[in-house]
Amino acid sequence: MSPFAGRKCLVTGGLGFIGSNLAHALVQAGASVTIVDALIRTHGGDHYNIADIAEAVHVNLSDLRDEATLRHLVRGQEFVFHLAGQVSHGDSMRDPELDLGTNCVSTINLVEACRHEAKDAVLVYASTRQVYGIAKRLPVDEDHPTVPIDVNGINKLAAEYYHLLYHRTYDLRSVVLRLTNTYGPRQQIRNTAQGFIGIFLYRALKGLPIDVFGTGEQRRDFHHVDDVVAAMMQAAVTQACYGRVLNLGGTKPWSLNDVLGILQQHCRFEFRHVPFPADRKIIDIGDYVGDWSRFHELTGWRPRTTLPEGLAQTIAFFRQHAEHYLR
Numbered sequence: 036m037s038p039f040a041g042r043k044c045l046v047t048g049g050l051g052f053i054g055s056n057l058a059h060a061l062v063q064a065g066a067s068v069t070i071v072d073a074l075i076r077t078h079g080g081d082h083y084n085i086a087d088i089a090e091a092v093h094v095n096l097s098d099l100r101d102e103a104t105l106r107h108l109v110r111g112q113e114f115v116f117h118l119a120g121q122v123s124h125g126d127s128m129r130d131p132e133l134d135l136g137t138n139c140v141s142t143i144n145l146v147e148a149c150r151h152e153a154k155d156a157v158l159v160y161a162s163t164r165q166v167y168g169i170a171k172r173l174p175v176d177e178d179h180p181t182v183p184i185d186v187n188g189i190n191k192l193a194a195e196y197y198h199l200l201y202h203r204t205y206d207l208r209s210v211v212l213r214l215t216n217t218y219g220p221r222q223q224i225r226n227t228a229q230g231f232i233g234i235f236l237y238r239a240l241k242g243l244p245i246d247v248f249g250t251g252e253q254r255r256d257f258h259h260v261d262d263v264v265a266a267m268m269q270a271a272v273t274q275a276c277y278g279r280v281l282n283l284g285g286t287k288p289w290s291l292n293d294v295l296g297i298l299q300q301h302c303r304f305e306f307r308h309v310p311f312p313a314d315r316k317i318i319d320i321g322d323y324v325g326d327w328s329r330f331h332e333l334t335g336w337r338p339r340t341t342l343p344e345g346l347a348q349t350i351a352f353f354r355q356h357a358e359h360y361l362r
Contacts (some may be wrong), residue, residue: 036215037064037065037066037096038064038267038271039061039065039066039114040064040065040066041062041065041066041067042067042113042114043066043067043068043069043111043112043113043114043211044061044066044067044068044069044112044113044114044115044116044212045068045069045071045106045109045112045115045116046058046061046068046069046070046071046112046116046118046121046248047071047072047076047099047115047116047117047118047119047141047145048071048072048080048117048118048120048357048360049068049071049072049085049092050070050071050072050074050079050080050081050083050084050085050183051079051080051081051096051118051223052079052084052217052219052221052222052223052229052260053069053117053120053161053214053217053260053263053264054072054116054119054218055081055084055085055262056221056222056260056261056263056264057116057118057267057268057333058070058085058088059085059087059088060264060265060268061268062088062091062092062100064233064268065346066114066357068092068093069092069093069094069108069112069174069342070085070093070094070095070350071095071096071097071099071108071119071122071201072094072095072096072119073096073097073098073099073100073119074096074099075098075121075137076292077123077126077221077223077226078110078121078122078137079223079229080224080352082094082278082315083356083359084221084317088096089352092171092314093340097175098141099119099137099140099141099144099145100106100136100137100140100141100144100290101144102144102147102148103319105144105145105147105148105151106263107152107241108148108152109145109148109153109156110152110153110173111153112138112149112153112156113153113155113156113157113329114156114157114158114159114160114271115128115145115149115153115156115157115158115159115204116158116159116267116271116310117142117145117158117160117161119137119141119196120137120138120141120161120163120191121133121134121137121138121141121187122163122229122230123227123229124165124185124187124188124318125227125275125314125318126186126187126362127186127187127190127316128314128317129316131186132303134186134187134190135186135190138187138190138191138193139194140286142160142193142194142197142198142319145196146158146197146198146201146207147156148207149207150201150205150207153353154205154207155208156207156208156304157208157209157210157271157272157336158198158207158208158209158268158332159209159210159212159267159270159303160194160195160209160210160212160273161210161212161214161267162191162194162195162211162212162213162214162280163187163188163191163213163214164213164214164215164256164282164323164325165180165183165184165185165187165188165191165320166181166183166192166195166213167179167182167320167323168180168181168182168184168188168189168320169179169182169320169321170320170321170322170324171325172279172283173322174264174324174326174327175279175322175324175326176326177213177280177301177326177329181327182319184320184352185317185318185319186286190353195211195280198211199278199280202277202278203278204345208277208278209277209278209282210232210270210271210276210277210278210279210281211279212235212266212267212279212282212283212330213278213280213281213282213283213325214258214263214283215255215256215258215282215283215284215285215323215325216230216256216258216285217256217257217258217259217260217263218224218233218236218257218258218259218260218343218349218351219259219348219349219352220230220260220277220295220348220349220352221260221352222236222260222349224240224353224360224361225237225360225361230296230348231291232257234345235294235295235298235354236298236349236350237361238304238336239298239299239301239304239350239359240302240306240350240353240354240361241290241303241311241361242302242303242306244304244305244306244307245264245295245304245305245306245307246254246306246307246308246309247292247295247307247308247309248308248309248310248311248315249308249311249319250292250309250318251289251291251292251295251308252290252291252292252310252323253291253319253321253322254288254289254290254323254324254326255281255288255289255290255291255322256283256284256285256323256324257289257294257296257325257342258284258285258332258340258343259337259338259339259344259345259349260288260342261285261339261340262283262338262339262340265336265339266283266334266336267331269335269336270330270332270334273333273334273346275333276330276333276334276335279333281327282324282326282327282329282330282331283325283327283330283331283338284324284338285325285338286327286339286340286341286342287342288322288324288337293342294342297343297344297346298350299355300343301347301350302344302350312320345362
């Protein structure tokens with residue numbers, strides 16, 4: 036019996052990439068799922084992402100920056116998965132006020148609403164490895180200094196502290212998971228707002244040339260969305276995770292050139308190496324490899340999907356749904 040069977044779950048940002056995949060998994064696990072999403076342009080929310088479970092979930096189109104509706108939404112919820120927010124590092128520098136609102140204001144509104152109306156709920160917050168900034172050592176564990184190099188990293192770090200503060204002060208059970216380079220089905224790939232892996236996927240599938248900034252030898256972690264969803268669900272029901280900040284990560288690091296080589300096994304396209312544009316250089320973190328051993332020790336979780344397997348499956352999904360995601 037799934038621990039989520041018959042349980043009430045709220046997924047903020049549930050029409051987006053990770054949120055919609057999580058909603059699918061929760062429905063399959065027998066949960067009663069409510070999705071809240073503001074459908075902010077470029078943030079990835081899309082009703083098509085839940086087309087095959089639309090009759091099994093309740094969708095509320097609300098903006099978490101508006102606290103008036105939140106108390107009603109969280110009332111009676113047993114698990115709250117907080118995925119709503121701005122994720123683009125570049126956009127956070129171009130429009131810092133929007134990033135502040137969607138990551139900080141939204142989060143403080145949510146934890147306040149839960150404190151009053153869902154004090155027994157478990158909250159799982161999707162943060163980012165961007166809070167670490169440029170790695171001083173590899174792999175990066177949770178004790179690494181947090182020195183964000185962009186507005187998004189600062190606001191995501193502040194949102195983490197809201198969760199941890201309310202955990203300590205009001206016993207509002209919270210888990211913070213730091214994600215890195217998530218990819219997979221239902222990802223927003225039509226614009227540049229959700230990371231280079233989405234850009235690579237879109238252009239490879241369309242047969243368009245790809246510009247790679249720098250040498251392409253930058254190493255990164257990649258984790259498939261199914262592994263991220265499994266981690267979130269495991270964290271939610273593991274008491275030892277409550278009040279903790281924990282890294283996720285991939286099966287092994289890969290360079291950007293490695294990623295392109297895998298994509299070329301499935302798609303026909305050309306790529307070239309070009310110098311970093313100035314606006315991208317100031318927010319580039321170089322190599323990043325995360326240490327997820329602490330989360331593994333607490334939950335037994337480990338990433339299951341290798342990058343070659345995951346990209347093959349992701350490409351197959353987007354080709355099957357090309358009329359919607361690639362048009």
